[in-house]
Amino acid sequence: MDIGVVISTIGVMGILITIGALFAHHVNMTTEVKYVFILMIINIAVPSVILNGVFSIDMSGETLSLAAQVFGISLAYHVLSLAFVWIFARMLRFRSTFAVKMTVLGALGNTGFIGIPLAATIFGPMGGFLAAIFDAGLSVVNYTIVIYLLKAEGKFRFSQLKALINGPVIAIIAGIIIAVTGFHPPQVVNQLTSMLAGLAAPMAMLYVGMLLPPLLKKKRKIMFPQLWFPVVFRLLLVPLTVMLIFNLISFxxxxxxxxxxxxGMPTAMALAVLFSRYTDEEDTAVVTIFSTTLLSLLTIPLLAMMML
Incomplete structure (x- = not known):
């Protein structure tokens, strides 16, 4: 891994976030504006990153085997990460419901919105494709275990799984079908997906920056004393533990x-939606998301240097 590429990529991310924040001072961030950005990123840009990866790499049996391995690792990682953070939340004697919220915010990262474009930039098309597979594991955990934990009545319904049918997941399924059938799309499709894939990272960072000023303008106190807990676990303890385990098993x-x-990705943005729907502490999720996103501009290069 080229540390220079990582540092330059993170630097560009920081600049784009700043541009987005400056832009938000002159544009009213209405619900419609947010919806357009999310729609374009999740349903157009990120799926294009995935399909561009499929079109640009050799989708052999070995590649599909690696994708299955990454998906299995993702499921195991996200479940064990929740258990790992939960143990420490209870050791610190957080009350039961608050411990659950701190666990979710500290354990689950933004592997899709930020992780997929970042992986594609650093590791190339194959990296973007496998990052999407990794993010699919998070989606399964989000819309099953996480909703079960956040809902006061603690009930799981199969209707919750409808959220798994989204743009990135559809793109993964389409990519696997294309790989299995050996279909070669026309050049115009390759060029289109390549161009749209280039929008993912810039749009995601601009969106993050545009949401920051409205958050800071809130008159009531939005910071909370335990913010350090999800920040430390999300950006440092969880990725360092994964790194240690990989070293021990020689992976x-x-x-x-x-x-x-x-x-080591910042707290998942999808959690803001889940917290808004299933809890009364949406601001807790939003503050954690932005805090970890901004600090990740420092911690991600640090993790990269430690892996050299």
């Missing part, structure tokens, strides 16, 4: 590096 190479960086 290395660029795939391992990609997974460690995914483990």
């Amino acid at each position: 290395d190479g660029w795939t391992a590096n990609m997974i460690v960086l995914q483990a």
Whole structure:
């Protein structure tokens, strides 16, 4: 992994976030504006990153086997990460419901919105494709275990799984079908997906920056004393633990590096939606998301240097 590429990529991310924040001072961030950005990123840009990866790499049986391995690692990682953070939350004697919220915010990262474009930039099309597979594991955990934990009545309904049918997941399924059938899309499709894939990272960072000023303008106190807990676990303790485990089992190479960086992503943006729907502490999620996103501009290069 080229540390220079990581540092320059993170530097560009920081500049784009700043531009987005400056832009938000002159534009009213209405619900419609947010919806357009989310729609374009989740349903157009990120799926294009995935399909561009499929079109640009050799989707052999070995590649599909690696994708299955990454998906299995992702499921195990996200479940064990929740258990790992939960143990410490209870050791610190957080009350039961608050411990659950701190656990979710500290354990689950933004492997899709930020992770997929970042992996594609650093590791190339194959990195973007495997990052999407890794993010699919997070989606399964989000819309099953996480909703179960956040809902006061603690009930799981199969209707919750409808949220798994989204743009990135559809793109993954389409990509696998294309790989299995050996279909070669026309050049115009390759060029289109390549161009749209280039929008993912810039749009995601601009969106993050545009949401920051409205958050800071809120008159009531939005910070909370325990903010350090999800920040430390999300950005440092969880990825460092993954790195240690990989060293112990001698799992290395660029795939391992990609997974460690995914483990060091800031708190998942999807949690703001889940907290808004299933709890009365949406601001807790939003503050954690922005705090970890801004600090990740420092911690991600640090993780990259530690993997050299």
